[in-house]
Amino acid sequence: MRKQGGRPDAGRRRLLRAGAALGGAALAGSAALAAAEQMVTLPIANGARRFAAYPQKRPLIVMTERPVQLETPMAMFDSAFTPNDAFFVRWHISNVPTSVDAAAHRIKVHGLVNNPLSLSVADLRNNYEQVEIAAVCQCSGNSRGLSEPRVMGGEWTNGAMGNAMWKGVRLRDILAKAGLQKGALQVRFNGLDTGPMTSVPDLVKALDVDQALREEVIVAYSMNGQPLPILNGFPVRLVVPGWYATYWVKMLEDVEVISSVENNFWMNPAYRIPANDCACAVPGKPIPKTVPINRMNVRSFITSMADGAQVRAGQQVAVRGIAFDGGYGIRRVLFSADGGKSWNEARLGKDHGNYSFREWEIGFKAPSAGSYALQAMAVNGIGESQQISNPRWNPAGYMRNVVETVRVQAV
Amino acid sequence: MKPILKNLSLALAALGLSACVTPSVADKSSVTLPPETAHFKPGSGSDVATTYCTICHSPDYIYMQPAQDRAGWTGAVNKMRKVFGAPIPEEQVKVIVDYLMAQNGKQ
Numbered sequence: 001m002r003k004q005g006g007r008p009d010a011g012r013r014r015l016l017r018a019g020a021a022l023g024g025a026a027l028a029g030s031a032a033l034a035a036a037e038q039m040v041t042l043p044i045a046n047g048a049r050r051f052a053a054y055p056q057k058r059p060l061i062v063m064t065e066r067p068v069q070l071e072t073p074m075a076m077f078d079s080a081f082t083p084n085d086a087f088f089v090r091w092h093i094s095n096v097p098t099s100v101d102a103a104a105h106r107i108k109v110h111g112l113v114n115n116p117l118s119l120s121v122a123d124l125r126n127n128y129e130q131v132e133i134a135a136v137c138q139c140s141g142n143s144r145g146l147s148e149p150r151v152m153g154g155e156w157t158n159g160a161m162g163n164a165m166w167k168g169v170r171l172r173d174i175l176a177k178a179g180l181q182k183g184a185l186q187v188r189f190n191g192l193d194t195g196p197m198t199s200v201p202d203l204v205k206a207l208d209v210d211q212a213l214r215e216e217v218i219v220a221y222s223m224n225g226q227p228l229p230i231l232n233g234f235p236v237r238l239v240v241p242g243w244y245a246t247y248w249v250k251m252l253e254d255v256e257v258i259s260s261v262e263n264n265f266w267m268n269p270a271y272r273i274p275a276n277d278c279a280c281a282v283p284g285k286p287i288p289k290t291v292p293i294n295r296m297n298v299r300s301f302i303t304s305m306a307d308g309a310q311v312r313a314g315q316q317v318a319v320r321g322i323a324f325d326g327g328y329g330i331r332r333v334l335f336s337a338d339g340g341k342s343w344n345e346a347r348l349g350k351d352h353g354n355y356s357f358r359e360w361e362i363g364f365k366a367p368s369a370g371s372y373a374l375q376a377m378a379v380n381g382i383g384e385s386q387q388i389s390n391p392r393w394n395p396a397g398y399m400r401n402v403v404e405t406v407r408v409q410a411v
Numbered sequence: 412m413k414p415i416l417k418n419l420s421l422a423l424a425a426l427g428l429s430a431c432v433t434p435s436v437a438d439k440s441s442v443t444l445p446p447e448t449a450h451f452k453p454g455s456g457s458d459v460a461t462t463y464c465t466i467c468h469s470p471d472y473i474y475m476q477p478a479q480d481r482a483g484w485t486g487a488v489n490k491m492r493k494v495f496g497a498p499i500p501e502e503q504v505k506v507i508v509d510y511l512m513a514q515n516g517k518q
Contacts, residue, residue, distance in 0.1 A: 045477055046515070055442030065447045065469040094467055099441040150477035152487065196467050199496020227437035234440045265494060 040073075042157045043307070044145040056229040058085045063154060067091035067193075068231065072159040077322050078303040080349065080357045081134070082162035084224050089231045090139050090160060090245070092203045092266070093195040100192065100251065102227075102235035107219070111187075111257035114179030121221050121235050128169035133216055134356035135241035136163045136324045137248055140271055140293050144397030149283055151397040158301060158404070163324070163357035166239045168220035172213045174255070180209070183259045187212040189238055192251035205247050206262035207240070216241040216327075216355065219252060241355035242327030244293050244398075246271045267292060272396070279399050280392040287395070295326035297401045298386055300333055300360070300378035305406055311372075313410040316365045321346075321376050322357040328381030329354035335362045339373035340388060340403065346376070354381065366410030374406045449474070456510030463499045463507065464491070478517040484508045 038051040040061055051059040054070060061071040070089040076082060102121050109117040139160035144153050154160070175187070188206040195202060211217070220239045221227070228234040233250025240247040246266075261267075272290035273279040281287050300323035311317050323330045329351070334343040349359030366372055379385040391402035449471040451457045451464075464470065479487065485508050491497040492504075499507065 046475055049475075050448075052445060054445060056440075062471075063475060064471045065449050067468065068444065098444060099439070101439050103438045152476050152479070152483070155475040155477070195495070197496055197498075200467065201494070227440065230440045230442050234437070 042145065042155075044155065044157065045150070046155070047145065047157075054089070054231060056085060057087075057089070057231065058083075060086065060089070061159065063156065067094045067096060069154055070231070071156055072162060074158060074301065074303055074306065076159075077161075077301060077357070078320060080322065080352055080359050081164060081224060082357075084164070084226055084229050084232070087137075087162040087164065087223075087229065087232055088139065088160045090154065091193060091231075091250075093193055093200055095194040095196055096231075097192050097251065098230065100230060100234055102221075105235050105253070107236065107252055107255060109174060109178045109255045112181040112184045112259055113175070113257050114181060115177065117174070117178050119174070124169050124219060124221060124236070128173050130167065131170055131218055132165055132167045133218065133239070133241055134163060134165050134352040135216070135239055136161060136296070136355060136357055137239075137245045138162075138296055138324075140244040140246050140398050141396065143400040146391075146400060147393060147397040148391070149393070151395055153397055160245075163322075164223045165225065165352075166218060166220040167222035167225075168218040168236065168239065170215065171217045171219055171238070171255075172215065174219065175213065175257070178257075180257060184209050184257045185260060186258050186262055188256050188258055188262045189247075189249040189252060190254040190256075191233070191237075191249045192253050201265040203249070203266050204262065204264050205249055206258070206267055207247060209257075211240075211243075242295055242325075244271075244296055246293065270396075273398050274394055278392055279394060281394045283393060283395075293398055296324070297399055298325035298330075298378050298380040298384050299323065299401045300330075300376040300386065301404060302374055302376055302406045305374065305408055307406050307408075309406070309408045311364075311366055311408055311410050313366050313369045316363050318361055319346075319364045319374060320359065320361045322359055323376070323378035324355075324357050325378070325380035325384065327354050328384070330358040330360075330378055331381050331383075332379040333358075333360040334377045334379070335360075335364075336375045336377070337364055337366070337372050339405070340375055343377065366408075369410050372408050372410060374408060375403050377403045451510075452514060454510055454513050456506045456513075459503050459506045460510050463497055463503070466497065467491075467495060473511060473515060476515060478515050479511070480517050481508065481512060484511040484516065487511075 049061045052062045053059045063069040072088045076086040107119040141154050142160035145155035186206045190204045218239045221236045236252050238249045271293050273293050274281045274287045275289040275291045302321045304320035323333050333346040335346045336343045346360040346362040377386050387402040449469045451460050451470045
């Protein structure tokens with residue numbers, strides 16, 4: 001297993017060589033390299049970022065270089081499934097393997113089990129029922145940069161999310177083969193990434209047994225019909241549909257059944273929310289009780305138009321977007337072109353299952369020239385809707401789901 | 412995966428196309444990450460910040476944060492020491508905090 005590093009310019013050279021190998025595509029290849037130098041300023045203080053094309057990725061917004069964190073531009077969400085090469089990247093600790101041999105990779109299943117297992121990817125493919133599920137992977141801190149007052153952390157805007165068709169095997173089928181022993185309380189998961197010093201807490205995440213045994217939770221070796229990009233967890237990652245990405249352990253290598261509640265840094269105090277109905281807090285005020293972050297709340301986005309876009313007055317345009325929640329499915333998406341004074345029902349697109357992005361679309365005609373505040377508000381299968389105003393605040397900037405606004409100009 | 416396929420899929424990725432030539436079973440994935448470009452800007456204490464902070468992370472972790480007051484940056488540096496074991500000597504904490512205040516501080 002190799003760590004980050006190596007010849008600094010090898011990736012770029014390879015890209016150039018590959019472009020040349022494609023002959024006529026070489027010119028487009030250099031256009032892609034030029035794009036790699038592009039900058040963007042996100043609508044937050046200290047929001048200047050550059051675009052760069054990392055291996056197996058198209059140019060994405062670079063939040064940090066080491067450990068690497070890449071944000072997906074909103075325009076990439078203008079369809080139900082997010083391409084693998086556009087999928088956001090988030091690592092916590094900096095020794096991220098850059099070379100992984102899937103044939104040699106093993107997932108150790110141990111702890112409070114009757115039959116400890118050592119599973120290869122071939123074992124997963126050959127000895128278990130193969131299942132597929134469309135599911136949104138969203139960072140707990142997605143949109144943290146929009147918190148007001150601002151909080152420290154990964155300063156994402158809304159692009160730390162993506163939807164993919166994941167294929168693999170049910171975790172519960174693996175655990176059934178291993179045989180849970182009495183007293184099993186949680187299952188904890190570890191991947192190949194490690195800290196640069198032994199003092200850095202390893203990224204270990206845990207689920208209660210009842211959550212780990214949920215039918216939808218899978219160990220996935222395929223993403224949108226392809227192997228996972230290495231920066232998204234090749235060769236296998238845990239997929240916990242409906243729950244935030246912190247539990248979707250990448251490069252999964254260790255599954256351990258334990259009789260206690262896992263209490264390492266990444267479970268406590270990190271990745272916790274106030275234990276109240278709104279997961280909210282007041283800046284500066286103590287929080288009496290916290291719980292591990294868990295199910296995602298309902299959100300929606302306009303994806304076909306960016307803030308500042310121009311439309312023709314009197315001319316109908318289609319406004320498109322996506323909506324998702326933590327597993328109850330999207331029941332309705334409402335659209336407003338007047339900053340929330342009036343709402344109209346958008347048409348929902350194909351249903352890819354309760355854990356997927358759901359596309360929506362509605363016609364919009366600006367009656368006259370001027371500024372229009374476009375908004376979408378989703379309602380999920382149990383009637384939960386987005387916040388309309390007063391965005392929740394908590395010290396880690398988790399779980400933003402206020403209605404977002406895209407301002408367009410009709411000319 | 413054969414090198415030519417890897418090159419092709421990389422090139423297609425650069426062109427914004429899906430790499431439909433990539434087989435669905437990959438035995439090995441090997442990449443080289445681009446070189447780091449972020450650096451601590453010149454200023455008193457930049458050498459100390461570079462020595463200790465970049466053991467674990469690139470300097471962009473500092474510059475992306477909302478501006479912090481002295482208590483905020485002191486808390487961040489102490490979190491790095493206590494939670495992650497950053498080997499920052501006690502007497503260098505102020506040097507780093509002063510530098511962070513100059514780089515991305517608010518009064």
